[in-house]
Amino acid sequence: MSTATAPDFATASAALDAADPLAACRELFYSPAPDVLSAYLDGNSLGRPLKATAENLPRFVEDAWGSRLIRGWDEKWMDEPLAVGDRLGEVVLGAAPGQAFVGDSTSVLLYKLIRAAVDANPGRDEIIVDRDNFPTDRFIVEGIAAERGATIRWVESRPSDGVRPADLAELLNERTAVVVLSHVAYRSGFLADAPAITALVHQAGALMLWDLCHSVGSVPLELDAWGVDLAVGCTYKYLNGGPGSPAFAYVNKALQGQLRQPIQGWMGAHDPFGMTDSYRPADNLRRFITGTPPILAMQPLKDMVELIGSVGMDAVREKSVKLTEYALELADALLVPLGAKVVSPRDPAERGSHITVDHPRFAEVTQKLWERGVIPDFRPPHGLRIGLSPLSTGFAELEHGVLSIRDVLLELS
Known part of the structure; x- marks a missing residue:
């Protein structure tokens, strides 16, 4: 960490930018004029669009869609959710082919996989989730528990920290069906110990589902090596897929024949164009797909995955750590003296790619900053x-x- 005092930050920033091996990547993203946007510090909510996407989308409209029309389904699009999923697995998920697909929203995919996990073993009727998880995760769990008569076991995590293996020790038991946690906590940025927690859950005979929304594309993942059962993540944050871009799901190959997803649609059938009288699921990962895949909405995501693949996730993580370290230094020097409090982990090994700072007036501050x-x-x-x-x-x-x-x-004080 730099030791620059407040007046020296401009010099320190310039030196860090000059030494950044990924600095040239910034020019690949669209950015409006400085009088419109001078600092974008919300990449963990919505990533900037790539300039390549602005070129590739019109080409897709003219060629793949406009020229090939319905033939596109036979030529490529039927396999697009699985092909893009395989590329995600290779570049950012640490997953072998045939285990990830793109489609639906994060909420819908969470519902599919959590419900499938609960139904997989009728003798297990408890779901573990933390009270400070993102609202969608908690709401989906509450709905499934009501549908299936399951019991929710709440982890009382700390908003300024996150869930650690010890927090689960007294909750896991022979009735646990699935544990649902976020890999990076949306409030504090806490980075959970996914390998240790997954192993602990498996010792109890339960399934582990990770929400990767705040980690995919910013933190290296090794889902296969960690033995993860299930995972879901969005693509509009660090994967820059655009507003409302489709989510992805990971289903470990060992489980694919055992789980039956609850929203049975024609695209997940064994023979989608057979127009059969009854549903028979596909033999592979396709069984977790429901309706027509959002082909157009996948295109920006593909551009970003290729960019990440060209630089590597290790380089992305190294830059992320440097940015968050510098953000902490700036916050300590400039905001803490004004009554703010850093509530994110200080150890970079326990921190994702965002930090959170608390202050009673930050709602007002944010509104004025946006203006x-x-x-x-x-x-x-x-x-x-x-x-x-x-x-x-x-x-x-x-x-x-x-x-x-x-x-x-200072203006508000």
């Missing part, structure tokens, strides 16, 4: 999140953003 073209994120009750997308965020941009937060705080 000035500085975009952080706010999460009630008092958390301002600084989300750092490694391939599109620079150190001087980060410095300008945190200085702007300080300036608005």
Whole structure:
């Protein structure tokens, strides 16, 4: 970590940008004029679009869609959810082919896989989830528990921290069906010990589902090596798929023949075009697909995955750690003296690619910053999140953003 004092931050930022091996990647992303947007610190909510996507989408409309029309399904599109899933597995998930697919929203995929996990073993009727998990995860679990007569066992995690293996020890038992946790906590940015927790869950005979929304594309994942059973993640954050881009799901190959997903649609059938009288699931991962895949919406995601593949996730993670370390240094020097409190882990091994700083007036601060073209994120009750997308965020941009937060705080004091 740099030891720059407040007046030296401009020099420190320039030096960090000059030494950044991924600095050239920033030019690959679309960015409006500085008077419209001067600092984007919300890459953990919605990633910037790639310039390549602005070129590739019209080409897709003209060629693949406009020229090939319905023939596209036979030529390529039927396999697109699985092909893009395989590429995700190779580049960012640490998964062998045939275990990941793209389609539906995060919420729908969570429902499919959690419900399938609960139904897989009728003798197990408890779901473990933490109270500070993202609302969608908790709401989906509550709905499934009501449908299936299951019991929810709540992990009382700490909002400024996250779930650790010891937090599960007293909850896991012979009735546990599935554990649902976020790999990176959406509030604090806490990075859970996925291998250790997954192993602990397996010792209890239960299934483990990881929500990867805040880690995929910013933290290296090794789902196969960790023995993960199930995972779901969105593609509009660090995978830059665009607003509402489809989510992805991972189903370990060892489980695919055992699980029956609850939303049976024609695309998941053994013979989709057979128009059969009754449903027979596909023999492979396709059984977890329900309806017509969102082919058009997958195209931006494909561009970003190729960019990540060209630089490698290790380089992405190295840049992420440097950005969050610098964000902490800036927050300590500029915001903490004004009454703010850092609520993210200090150890980079326990931190994803965003940090959260609390202050009673951050709701007001965020609104004023947005009006000035500085975009952080706010999460009630008092958390301002600084989300750092490694391939599109620079150190001087980060410095300008945190200085702007300080300036608005001073104005309101």
